[in-house]
Amino acid sequence: MYRKLTKLLLKENFSIKRLLGFDFKKSKTKGILIGLALVYALFVFFGTFGYMFFDLGKFLNQAGQEKIMLSFLTFYAIALSIMIVLLRASGYLFYYKDYDILSPLPIHPRTVLLSKATVLLIMLYVSSFIFTLPIAFSYFYWTGFNVLGILFYLIGFIFLPLVPVIVMSFLSLLIAMATRKSRYSKLISIIILFAATIAILAFSFSVNDVDTNPLTGQIDLFSGISNAYPPFLWFINAIHEQSVVDILLLVSTHGIAFGLFIVLIQDLVQKTNQKGVRSNIRKNNKAVKYQSKPVMQSLVTKEFKKFFNSVIYAVNSGIGVVMLLVMSIASLFYRAQIEDILSQMVGSGLSIEILILALISFCISMTITPAISLSLEGKNFWIIKSLPIKAETIMFSKILFNLILCVPIAIISIFMFGISIGFSAVNQLLLIGFVIVFAILISTFDAIVNLYVPKFDYVNETEVVKQSAGALLGIFGGFTFIAINGLLYYLLMEVTTFSIIILLMIAINIILALPMAYFVKTKSEYLFNNMKA
Amino acid sequence: MLEIKDVSKSYDGIKQACDHVSLTIEKGDLFGFIGHNGAGKTTLLKSIAGIINFDSGEILLDGFSIKKDPIEVKKLIAYIPDNPDIYESLTGIQYLEFIADVFKIDTDQRTREVDKYATMFEILDVLNNPISSYSHGMKQKLVIISALIHKPQLLLLDEPFVGLDPKASFLLKEVFQDMCSQGVSIFFSTHVLEVVEKLCNKVAIIKQGKVVAHGMTQDIIANESLENIFMEIASES
Numbered sequence: 001m002y003r004k005l006t007k008l009l010l011k012e013n014f015s016i017k018r019l020l021g022f023d024f025k026k027s028k029t030k031g032i033l034i035g036l037a038l039v040y041a042l043f044v045f046f047g048t049f050g051y052m053f054f055d056l057g058k059f060l061n062q063a064g065q066e067k068i069m070l071s072f073l074t075f076y077a078i079a080l081s082i083m084i085v086l087l088r089a090s091g092y093l094f095y096y097k098d099y100d101i102l103s104p105l106p107i108h109p110r111t112v113l114l115s116k117a118t119v120l121l122i123m124l125y126v127s128s129f130i131f132t133l134p135i136a137f138s139y140f141y142w143t144g145f146n147v148l149g150i151l152f153y154l155i156g157f158i159f160l161p162l163v164p165v166i167v168m169s170f171l172s173l174l175i176a177m178a179t180r181k182s183r184y185s186k187l188i189s190i191i192i193l194f195a196a197t198i199a200i201l202a203f204s205f206s207v208n209d210v211d212t213n214p215l216t217g218q219i220d221l222f223s224g225i226s227n228a229y230p231p232f233l234w235f236i237n238a239i240h241e242q243s244v245v246d247i248l249l250l251v252s253t254h255g256i257a258f259g260l261f262i263v264l265i266q267d268l269v270q271k272t273n274q275k276g277v278r279s280n281i282r283k284n285n286k287a288v289k290y291q292s293k294p295v296m297q298s299l300v301t302k303e304f305k306k307f308f309n310s311v312i313y314a315v316n317s318g319i320g321v322v323m324l325l326v327m328s329i330a331s332l333f334y335r336a337q338i339e340d341i342l343s344q345m346v347g348s349g350l351s352i353e354i355l356i357l358a359l360i361s362f363c364i365s366m367t368i369t370p371a372i373s374l375s376l377e378g379k380n381f382w383i384i385k386s387l388p389i390k391a392e393t394i395m396f397s398k399i400l401f402n403l404i405l406c407v408p409i410a411i412i413s414i415f416m417f418g419i420s421i422g423f424s425a426v427n428q429l430l431l432i433g434f435v436i437v438f439a440i441l442i443s444t445f446d447a448i449v450n451l452y453v454p455k456f457d458y459v460n461e462t463e464v465v466k467q468s469a470g471a472l473l474g475i476f477g478g479f480t481f482i483a484i485n486g487l488l489y490y491l492l493m494e495v496t497t498f499s500i501i502i503l504l505m506i507a508i509n510i511i512l513a514l515p516m517a518y519f520v521k522t523k524s525e526y527l528f529n530n531m532k533a
Numbered sequence: 534m535l536e537i538k539d540v541s542k543s544y545d546g547i548k549q550a551c552d553h554v555s556l557t558i559e560k561g562d563l564f565g566f567i568g569h570n571g572a573g574k575t576t577l578l579k580s581i582a583g584i585i586n587f588d589s590g591e592i593l594l595d596g597f598s599i600k601k602d603p604i605e606v607k608k609l610i611a612y613i614p615d616n617p618d619i620y621e622s623l624t625g626i627q628y629l630e631f632i633a634d635v636f637k638i639d640t641d642q643r644t645r646e647v648d649k650y651a652t653m654f655e656i657l658d659v660l661n662n663p664i665s666s667y668s669h670g671m672k673q674k675l676v677i678i679s680a681l682i683h684k685p686q687l688l689l690l691d692e693p694f695v696g697l698d699p700k701a702s703f704l705l706k707e708v709f710q711d712m713c714s715q716g717v718s719i720f721f722s723t724h725v726l727e728v729v730e731k732l733c734n735k736v737a738i739i740k741q742g743k744v745v746a747h748g749m750t751q752d753i754i755a756n757e758s759l760e761n762i763f764m765e766i767a768s769e770s
Contacts, residue, residue: 288647288660288661290630292638292640293630298634302620305620305622305623310622379618380619383619389635
């Protein structure tokens with residue numbers, strides 16, 4: 001039964017049709033385009049993150065310190081596990097949506113729990129394996145590919161996250177229990193997750209000793225952690241020294257701990273699922289207030305409500321602007337460090353204004369609500385389709401929401417960076433002009449993406465926010481527009497002044513955005529009509 | 534008023550979900566639409582509401598085509614689906630306000646209509662609560678209220694009585710009759726044949742996408758029960 005149920009749950013969560021949002025056999029052109037986008041995404045990922053670790057591996061190899069690469073691998077694998085479990089465990093284990101379907105079936109609750117945990121772990125393994133693959137490759141490339149080392153790496157990779165999974169599952173449950181009766185439960189979860197994400201990012205970029213590769217600054221830090229947490233060392237020694245004792249220690253302790261976890265939480269899982277996520281409905285005698293609004297305002301308000309009521313949506317689509325705000329505030333106090341991080345991210349030798357612009361553009365391109373918000377209408381799509389609202393109005397409301405989300409913060413950030421770094425008022429105005437136009441371009445592009453690759457048939461919103469073709473194309477499309485602007489700057493930087501280049505970039509972005517906006521205006525209706533609701 | 538002319542729709546290009554369907558619904562008609570599961574009832578209702586495209590034929594409401602003038606048609610109709618999937622991130626009142634904004638209903642009218650129907654269906658005191666905390670029946674009531682507040686000329690309902698408690702079902706039937714007496718047309722699908730028999734002045738039976746019988750309820754039934762007629766038609770090959 002365990003195998004059958006797990007297979008079913010995996011199919012329900014990860015089938016290609018579910019991931020893409022359409023049937024590949026029926027839409028081959030769309031499939032090919034998505035395939036190309038995936039290749040591009042992998043190319044960008046391995047070309048940046050991969051190259052940094054390959055370079056670090058070379059540096060550590062020269063110093064005879066390759067083992068530290070494994071500290072990086074361990075840290076990122078555990079950090080990613082923490083994030084995924086914190087975000088998903090309550091929904092996967094303690095308050096799962098299909099409880100009403102599964103509980104009346106003659107399946108032992110432990111089997112259901114084990115299947116649910118397996119699906120959660122598979123999601124975690126796949127994500128962290130892809131993310132840490134460049135580090136593992138770099139390590140084995142510089143130390144040599146040996147069968148036992150790779151075997152211990154694979155076995156250790158399965159067992160290493162299990163203890164963090166246990167701890168974070170309980171934390172996830174505690175957060176869910178503490179917040180579920182509050183009307184601000186989603187907002188509290190969003191704040192907690194933003195804080196956790198920023199803490200991990202700040203930790204990753206904590207630069208002790210600035211060098212050409214930002215990762216070198218973290219060497220001491222990671223080697224310090226590995227000494228403080230024994231399973232870190234077991235995993236590292238098992239691979240580096242092919243130590244059978246260490247791999248056995250890791251497998252036995254983590255395996256037993258996880259086995260006990262499953263056995264011991266059975267009753268708890270039953271109880272939490274029986275209580276359910278639905279809070280008790282209370283009669284509210286507060287008088288109902290009525291206020292009429294223009295349709296556009298009403299649609300944008302709806303988008304806001306949706307955004308702040310979906311933790312996964314808010315955290316993923318809002319992380320860019322939150323990061324931007326945090327960095328711009330931090331720049332008031334840590335100017336030199338921020339400058340270092342920016343120059344390492346983008347490339348040294350560039351003016352600080354252009355580094356700031358690159359950072360802001362990056363954060364804006366991570367704010368992709370128009371690329372997914374139509375999909376997020378999901379089962380509610382019938383509402384907007386049956387109402388007398390033009391499809392273009394709906395799409396422009398989604399674009400406007402995205403602009404409200406990112407433009408004010410981008411402008412505030414420019415002012416704050418302006419104060420801390422001290423660039424001129426004229427340059428600040430130019431940067432503001434650029435980010436407004438760039439945000440319009442990105443938002444409009446994202447809207448077109450979602451019109452072409454909507455995904456209404458999903459079980460949970462994560463499928464749309466993190467795994468859909470719309471999200472992928474939105475993010476990497478944004479990066480492409482950054483690259484276009486970067487190329488323009490690179491070609492012109494020796495030829496003319498900063499101000500002229502920015503003005504030209506603004507003009508180019510307007511030229512790119514206008515036909516896109518026209519496209520949304522004229523084609524939305526047709527594309528809406530062909531969407532299944 | 535509502536003219537469905539030779540409408541055909543296929544989802545896969547092979548099987549016809551609606552096969553050359555033609556019906557006319559006059560002002561004040563209370564029109565029951567029955568058929569077995571998968572017969573094409575929802576497809577036709579969604580096509581009229583402009584939710585899905587149909588392959589051929591024409592649907593006209595007061596002379597406006599749902600294909601050519603969808604906004605004009607949608608201004609005149611309200612659609613209630615078989616499953617009340619609505620924005621769970623909103624509160625009940627926020628949802629009703631959203632619908633009222635879309636139909637540009639002034640504050641006086643929305644206050645009056647929402648108070649009237651929310652009191653009638655006994656959900657006034659939970660309108661400030663999030664929809665996510667509502668039961669299926671409460672969501673159904675909310676969708677019904679959202680359909681009534683803008684005073685549509687045509688009400689399209691897909692299985693409207695599913696999930697409603699007996700009192701709400703009774704009230705809804707009263708609302709139907711009251712609306713029809715004021716010239717509103719109501720076209721609804723249902724499996725509750727008794728309701729059609731007692732309530733509707735017209736009925737249509739759909740089988741495998743084709744309308745196999747339609748007309749005045751009393752003419753269709755003649756001296757039999759609607760259940761017998763339906764079973765006879767269903768068993769014909």
